[in-house]
Amino acid sequence: MNAPFRSAPQKAPRLSRRMFLRAGAAAGGGLFLSAKLPGIAQAAQAGAPAAPGPALNAYVRIATDGIVTIVAKNPECGQGIKTMLPMLIAEELDADWKDVRIVMADNDPVAYGRQVAGGSTSTPTNWDPLRRVGAAGRQMLIEAAAQTWNVPAAECATAPGLVRHTPTGRTLGYGALAEKAAKVPAPKLETVALKDPKTFRIIGKPVSNIDNPAIVTGKPSFGIDVTVPGMKYAVFQKCPVFYGRCMEANLDEIKAMPGIRDAFMIEGGKDLGGLSSGVAIIGDTWWHANTARQKLAVKWDEGAFAQDSTDGYAAKAAELMTQPPHMNIRTDGDADAALSRAAKVVEADYGYPFVSHQPLEPQNCTVRWSADGKLEIWAPTQLPEPGRQLVAKTLAVKPEDITIHMIRCGGGFGRRLSNDYMVEAAAISRQAGVPVKLLWSREDDMRHDMYRPGGYHRLKAGLDASGKIVAWKNHFVSFGADGKFISAAECAPTEFPARFVENYRLDASLIPTQVPTGPMRAPRSNALSFAFQSFVDELAHAAGKDPLEFQLALLGEPRIFGEKNTRDGYDSGRMATVLKTAAERAGWGKRQLPPGHALGIAHFFSHLGYFAEVVEASVDPSGQVKVHKVWAVGDVGSTIINPSGAENQVQGSVLDGIAQALGQKITFAEGRTQQANFGQYPLMRMASAPPVDVHFVLTDNPPTGLGEPALPPVIPALCNAIFKATGKRIRSLPIDPATLKTA
Amino acid sequence: MAYTLTINGKTHTVDVPENMPLLWVLRDVLDMKGAKFGCGAAFCGACTVHLDGNPVRSCQTPVSRVGGRKVTTIEGIGDTPIGAKVQAAWMEVDVMQCGYCQAGQIMSATALLQRTPKPTDAEIDQAMNGNICRCATYNRIRAAIKKAAGVATTEA
Numbered sequence: 001m002n003a004p005f006r007s008a009p010q011k012a013p014r015l016s017r018r019m020f021l022r023a024g025a026a027a028g029g030g031l032f033l034s035a036k037l038p039g040i041a042q043a044a045q046a047g048a049p050a051a052p053g054p055a056l057n058a059y060v061r062i063a064t065d066g067i068v069t070i071v072a073k074n075p076e077c078g079q080g081i082k083t084m085l086p087m088l089i090a091e092e093l094d095a096d097w098k099d100v101r102i103v104m105a106d107n108d109p110v111a112y113g114r115q116v117a118g119g120s121t122s123t124p125t126n127w128d129p130l131r132r133v134g135a136a137g138r139q140m141l142i143e144a145a146a147q148t149w150n151v152p153a154a155e156c157a158t159a160p161g162l163v164r165h166t167p168t169g170r171t172l173g174y175g176a177l178a179e180k181a182a183k184v185p186a187p188k189l190e191t192v193a194l195k196d197p198k199t200f201r202i203i204g205k206p207v208s209n210i211d212n213p214a215i216v217t218g219k220p221s222f223g224i225d226v227t228v229p230g231m232k233y234a235v236f237q238k239c240p241v242f243y244g245r246c247m248e249a250n251l252d253e254i255k256a257m258p259g260i261r262d263a264f265m266i267e268g269g270k271d272l273g274g275l276s277s278g279v280a281i282i283g284d285t286w287w288h289a290n291t292a293r294q295k296l297a298v299k300w301d302e303g304a305f306a307q308d309s310t311d312g313y314a315a316k317a318a319e320l321m322t323q324p325p326h327m328n329i330r331t332d333g334d335a336d337a338a339l340s341r342a343a344k345v346v347e348a349d350y351g352y353p354f355v356s357h358q359p360l361e362p363q364n365c366t367v368r369w370s371a372d373g374k375l376e377i378w379a380p381t382q383l384p385e386p387g388r389q390l391v392a393k394t395l396a397v398k399p400e401d402i403t404i405h406m407i408r409c410g411g412g413f414g415r416r417l418s419n420d421y422m423v424e425a426a427a428i429s430r431q432a433g434v435p436v437k438l439l440w441s442r443e444d445d446m447r448h449d450m451y452r453p454g455g456y457h458r459l460k461a462g463l464d465a466s467g468k469i470v471a472w473k474n475h476f477v478s479f480g481a482d483g484k485f486i487s488a489a490e491c492a493p494t495e496f497p498a499r500f501v502e503n504y505r506l507d508a509s510l511i512p513t514q515v516p517t518g519p520m521r522a523p524r525s526n527a528l529s530f531a532f533q534s535f536v537d538e539l540a541h542a543a544g545k546d547p548l549e550f551q552l553a554l555l556g557e558p559r560i561f562g563e564k565n566t567r568d569g570y571d572s573g574r575m576a577t578v579l580k581t582a583a584e585r586a587g588w589g590k591r592q593l594p595p596g597h598a599l600g601i602a603h604f605f606s607h608l609g610y611f612a613e614v615v616e617a618s619v620d621p622s623g624q625v626k627v628h629k630v631w632a633v634g635d636v637g638s639t640i641i642n643p644s645g646a647e648n649q650v651q652g653s654v655l656d657g658i659a660q661a662l663g664q665k666i667t668f669a670e671g672r673t674q675q676a677n678f679g680q681y682p683l684m685r686m687a688s689a690p691p692v693d694v695h696f697v698l699t700d701n702p703p704t705g706l707g708e709p710a711l712p713p714v715i716p717a718l719c720n721a722i723f724k725a726t727g728k729r730i731r732s733l734p735i736d737p738a739t740l741k742t743a
Numbered sequence: 744m745a746y747t748l749t750i751n752g753k754t755h756t757v758d759v760p761e762n763m764p765l766l767w768v769l770r771d772v773l774d775m776k777g778a779k780f781g782c783g784a785a786f787c788g789a790c791t792v793h794l795d796g797n798p799v800r801s802c803q804t805p806v807s808r809v810g811g812r813k814v815t816t817i818e819g820i821g822d823t824p825i826g827a828k829v830q831a832a833w834m835e836v837d838v839m840q841c842g843y844c845q846a847g848q849i850m851s852a853t854a855l856l857q858r859t860p861k862p863t864d865a866e867i868d869q870a871m872n873g874n875i876c877r878c879a880t881y882n883r884i885r886a887a888i889k890k891a892a893g894v895a896t897t898e899a
């Protein structure tokens with residue numbers, strides 16, 4: 001393999017999977033553990049394709065100098081998994097963390113099973129298996145030492161990086177044992193002994209991001225930094241209207257421009273998650289290619305989609321709200337009857353827009369074809385194997401002829417679960433006949449996202465004389481057709497407060513659209529939380545109750561709905577605890593707030609994590625919202641594997657949610673995305689970022705992921721604080737300062 | 744056109760169009776990948792480098808306008824005492840999530856501390872507001888700047 005970067009960014013050499021196996025087979029090359037793992041239930045992976053094959057694999061290498069190389073199996077996109085998963089192995093291996101080197105796996109489902117950065121699934125699905133991989137290695141090292149000393153293995157124990165014969169105090173380092181240990185038959189992973197968590201030395205300690213030194217010194221680290229010999233740079237111009245097709249273009253003029261090597265049309269298909277129609281321009285630098293693009297004149301067939309617009313969707317939603325719903329999603333009791341008996345009825349319409357992922361590293365991919373029709377891909381992707389299958393299918397190549405190197409992603413947020421840029425780069429490189437790095441502009445990235453879908457809710461609830469919710473009814477207008485929601489547009493029948501209100505009804509109607517949509521950080525939850533937790537707050541105020549007390553009363557006694565520790569399961573006790581803890585930490589009801597400041601509270605369960613958040617905010621006379629501080633409390637199980645990474649994820653999720661609420665909106669007109677860059681789509685910035693206090697409640701549940709669940713509660717918590725401060729209820733996102741203006 | 748650039752103390756001669764932005768000269772001609780492309784329009788600051796110690800957006804700086812000014816990039820900032828301190832603080836605070844913006848953040852933070860050794864929160868806001876961190880590591884960026892400056896961190 002040619003190194004993807006001209007200068008090696010890693011302390012340890014970057015090894016391709018093939019080199020790795022070759023090195024392992026060589027005598028004296030060190031210990032390799034290749035471990036077949038039992039299949040684990042993947043209940044947490046709804047919305048993703050089924051895993052190919054029943055098993056995971058993990059690999060550990062110990063060199064004779066004691067350096068332990070651990071393969072990180074899942075894509076790294078800022079969630080810290082490249083650091084965290086090897087911690088699990090290193091802990092049970094009893095490796096000394098200072099001797100650990102980490103290499104990123106290539107895409108290799110045979111060796112590693114499902115490799116994905118999505119759905120906050122890496123922690124729950126790897127917590128047990130990867131510790132077993134480490135424990136198996138430790139057992140083999142102990143066995144090797146016992147053989148060397150000719151003593152029973154039971155008399156040996158490990159300390160970081162070495163095995164000790166307890167009765168005599170003799171020790172042997174892992175490096176010295178590696179060769180012998182590699183010949184010990186690997187134990188069955190189900191049978192290996194795991195450590196008592198009380199003895200953990202690595203898990204539970206803050207461990208710094210393994211790539212910090214490379215990043216702070218500007219070493220090539222990301223997909224955009226990949227360089228292969230002879231590589232040229234490509235831009236790809238697609239039709240601004242979704243599904244539009246390229247009919248003709250001034251290719252000769254473009255090809256004659258300085259620094260331009262080639263320009264050609266790509267026919268493309270109809271799947272926007274695959275290869276679209278467009279024009280590729282190949283240049284000596286990306287700037288040459290992108291500059292030539294300014295002169296590109298394309299005749300597009302814009303197609304039927306050019307009729308679609310955000311205003312049209314809003315009008316359709318308003319129309320559907322007046323009509324019988326298309327379908328029922330859940331019915332408990334009789335909501336209409338209960339509403340007619342209710343002491344008080346509250347009605348409100350909530351709406352939220354389409355939003356865009358916008359990782360800071362624009363989509364890119366580097367591809368090199370060999371003369372025999374095989375290809376090598378360097379991709380910042382959250383989901384490499386489906387990318388391989390997409391390229392194989394689209395370009396009629398055998399999957400086994402495609403090698404994908406997973407490169408650190410400059411942010412993911414769900415955008416890189418789609419591999420459209422990968423198949424584009426592969427098609428362009430093949431036609432250009434040279435290795436190509438395709439790089440999208442920011443405008444490409446904003447106009448051709450798989451957006452978080454918008455939605456509309458008509459909510460109606462009844463309170464009895466004591467202020468208890470006795471009925472909850474929702475007509476949800478979302479996007480889709482023929483009874484099927486488009487990606488990330490659905491609402492689960494178990495979404496809170498379903499199961500907590502006796503008379504509950506969730507109906508839905510669908511607006512047809514062809515806008516490409518997909519999961520975005522805390523998919524569904526990031527939008528539903530706003531509508532549902534804001535409306536619960538409305539009901540608290542309507543009932544004349546303190547929102548915290550009202551929320552706790554709604555959660556009721558600790559009990560478990562559905563199956564424990566699944567996405568449809570709900571433990572009201574876990575939620576009540578985080579809610580109370582967040583309120584305590586924020587001084588809810590106890591602290592004297594500065595004039596104009598108010599607190600709002602909300603909670604949400606998503607991706608197996610229980611989070612409650614309190615926002616302190618104020619609104620100035622011009623209607624500008626200022627967030628002063630956020631308290632986030634989460635329960636993600638028994639163990640915070642890497643507290644440093646965990647705190648960072650929660651702070652980032654919270655600030656991400658605030659930025660969405662304060663200003664993010666994607667709109668469409670004439671089938672086009674109207675926003676193109678950060679001037680029209682504001683991301684969070686330093687001056688608007690409040691301090692975020694993060695606290696975890698530890699409970700006797702398996703550890704779960706943190707990429708997502710801290711985001712959903714912050715949006716309603718903010719809106720609830722704004723209501724408390726101003727008496728004005730935010731029912732539409734993003735927050736429009738004009739509606740909050742008082743002077 | 745041939746241009747002679749002084750980058751991180753070394754002289755480079757490049758033959759490129761006069762309007763080619765410094766960012767792309769660095770990245771695609773000189774193979775220095777530290778400065779990042781984020782927006783191409785000076786909204787995000789991922790491409791920040793120093794010209795004679797002043798932070799500029801290299802995506803908006805044509806190579807012809809660099810002239811004799813000394814270019815410092817993330818690859819060379821560690822050779823300055825303040826840059827080295829900032830890098831160390833970034834690692835100690837463990838600022839990074841995806842890390843993509845952090846080269847630009849470190850360049851802006853170093854420029855801030857070179858001018859204002861003990862910045863207030865308001866000065867940090869002003870100096871850093873042009874650098875977007877999509878992962879929103881702002882709490883830690885602030886903490887790292889204060890650590891590098893040796894000023895007390897206000898409790899969150």
